[in-house]
Amino acid sequence: MKKIKFLTLALIISTLFIGCSKDDDQQPQPVNEEEVITTLTVTLVPEGGGATVILQTRDLDGDGPNEPVITTGNLAAGVSYSGSIVLLNETVDPAEDITEEVEEENLEHQFFYTSGDDLDITTSNENLDTDGNKLGTEFTLVAGAVSSGTLTFTLRHEPTKPNTGIDDAGGESDVIATFNVAVQ
């Protein structure tokens, strides 16, 4: 009986020690959000010279209550632009270039460009992944007749490749950025 009492006591005390031994770090560390994409910038450089068009959406608080800040631009009718997309994580300093990650994992990513019915533009000539399927961080955009509407850039993670477009691509949307654009 004495033995049992002693053993019990010893066990209880030892468990209390285990429990109380990790109180050293009082203040928690902030989390660096490594994956967040805060900023998407589409740069459209007219082939043969002219003003570069920048489309940008920037949401520094991510899923916080502030709305993204959107900068848009207008395209010149009949002009062909060479486009490129840059993704940034600006919650860390210096900002992290997420495009590099996307290009490293090019087999698992693809950009899609969707224009509203009224907007007369066409996209083509996307850059390719290592399997020869579309990746789309670089592309060619041709502005047609004078018109206006929305232009949406969607980055899909783990889409079905190859695909015929966004409708049968599947996957999960990592980025969706919509701009009101006019062709003048």
Added chain:
Amino acid sequence: MRNYVLLVLLFSSITSLSQNCDNSLSGKVTDIHDGQLLTGVTLIVAETDQAVQTNFDGTYSFSNLCNATYYIQVSHPYCLTKGFTVKVSGDTNKSFKLEHHIEELNQITIEGKAYSDNSKTLHENTINKEELERFSSGSIGDALKSLSGVSALNTGNTVVKPLINGLHSSRVVIINNGVRMEDQEWGAEHAPNIDINSVSNLSVIKGAGALQYSGDAVGGVIIAETLKVPVKDSLYGKSLMTTTTNGRGLSLSSQLTKSYENGWHATLQGTVKRFGDFEAPDYILSNTGVYERNISVKVGFNRFDYGIEGYYSRFKNELGILSASHLGGARDQVRALESNIPLIIKDFTYTIKAPRQDVTHHLATIKGFKRFESFGKLNFQYDFQRNNRLEYDIRRGDDKNKASSDLQLDTHTVLLDLESHLTDAIILKSGIITKYQNNFANPNTGVRRLIPDYDMYDLGLYFIVDYQLNDQLLLEAGGRYDYSYMDVFKFYKTSFWESRNYDQRFPEIVVEELSTQILTNPQLNFSNGSGTLGATYAFGEDYKLFFNYSIASRAPNPSELFSEGLHHSASRIELGDLSFKSEIAHKVALTFQRKNEAFSININPYINTISDFIVIEPTDVRWTLSGEFQVWEYRQTNAQLLGVDVDASYAFAENYRLKSQFSLVKGYDRTLNVPLIGMPPVNISNEIVYQNSEFNNIRLALQSAYHFKQNNYPNTNFEVFIPETEIRQELDVSSTPDAYHLLNFSSSIDINLNQKSKLTVGLWITNVLNTSYRNYLNRLRYYADDLGRNILLNLKINY
């Protein structure tokens, strides 16, 4: 103690008197556990070979005894024979206590909490060992939902969370082997961390009346108990193996117990389950595999008046979450809802990929009891739990194999309680509970903490009095007080902090301002009172009426207080509120019971009125770079739930029985006058069972379960911008699935291998007709059908 001294003095003063041999010795024999009078007990006086038996009222009487010391042997078929030394002087009265070993091995208890005294005025629903074994390859939630009034909140088929009378998560308290589970139960996609194969008795109390466990069980209490070990020399065990066609998997479980007559016992138990992708009738549910590994050890020493037990269990579960349910923003949701089949269907595999959960739960407990003649039975318990929860999302780059949520919850609890028989009719239970809890959220995940780091201290005090007024009427009253203090370190997004005006309301809690975040140190106190008042009235041969009123108070949980951001597994932004107060529930439950071999019925209507009920509901749509997300905000309101549960069992012919169940619950937000979200629809089930104990105990059963469509639900639809058409389209997330009907078949037969071993072979088919259906209470119902037909073969060997 003083009484002993007096007795000794008394006896010693009498022995010196002259020899006188016409004394009588009389008294009664009772069960040491519950004071029940034992009939048919044989008492033999060793010196004279006189033998008598106790009457129907448990009394005995010897005559013609001298003033001397006698050795008396007391025996009973279901008790361990005991010897007592009795000093007779004059007409002596002496009562004996025996430990009543009921025929079944598992009925002997080391502690007083045999399931019958959880609450005496609330009707309990129980699942026994045989029924539990039928769910051996499933989860504890699967077994619980076979009870009336209990449903399950599913995340796919692998995360099954019990829902009692419409309430779940923090409102349902789960007690495992006497320990309150602290396993991050607040999350709707967090299943209880208990191995169903370690449980030999599972009961549900649909109310807060069991105050010895908690005062905050607004929904109810689930009690899982392990196998009880007899005090005799024995070695026994069982092994169970189940293979299934759906999931193409195997579940193996074994248990071995060694016990000694001197009271020592040890039990070792383990389970391994491995399943691949499950299947709906028309397709594979990709990434829904499970890999579960559990072990438990129990060692104890058990005597009539004292005992001690140590128990350790480790539960580890890895499970996949349906690939097609992992979405970006609302536009992905539009695509998923427009498709009749999941957007991702791959070939069958056992591999579990992200999104997945990997949960480990350790539970260690030491408990002991000692009976004191003078003031009752004292129980002591210390337990330690560690819950480590890893959630993996589909991620990019270096984070690919890193968990996006890594939480460790440690809990220490010390519990002391006393059960005293104040008189033959009045039992008082009282106790004190202290608890310390620490939550640590690993910052290396690279994702902001969903649940912040905190320390929590709890103190609880309770008492429950039972008063057996007469043979018919029992009254019960109880009260409990809980105090809890939370010391939290929480990072808020500066934009959220300001949008909520927290910068003006709580400026004193700011510790440090970083570039985009603010570190705060909220310190919260909650004082909660709870109580119960009830009566049980027995009438006629078979009838009983239970009445119970209980008041329960629940402090808001960390998720309700501190959520502030994207909850990826729910594809929505969730926002809590720092200023929440405790919710208070008043529940009135009535049960009419007829218990009889031929025809039994329970009818259990109830009404639960909850003030400051914490609900989460959609309030807004927020734009992020991944598109729009629905914002769900917690708020406090007044709610009311009413319903009725009915169970009936009718033996309509020899060996045949019809079992029926019906559950209905309606929930309303009384402030806004709208239905509550996520209430179980009405369901009704009927089962015909044929069982013949003379023919190898063959059992055949066919069950029909009908689940109605839920017609009472709030409208939580919202609009989403579609780039192709440039219009805003309504996303219907609130409509409920159609009614469905399932047929289930089960059969089993016992084969005696030798004197000590028995083999039971079982064949079960669930969803016999391979019906395609979606269940309103499955959070993944938008993305895929529920499980198709499953054929299970089960082998059990008792040895």
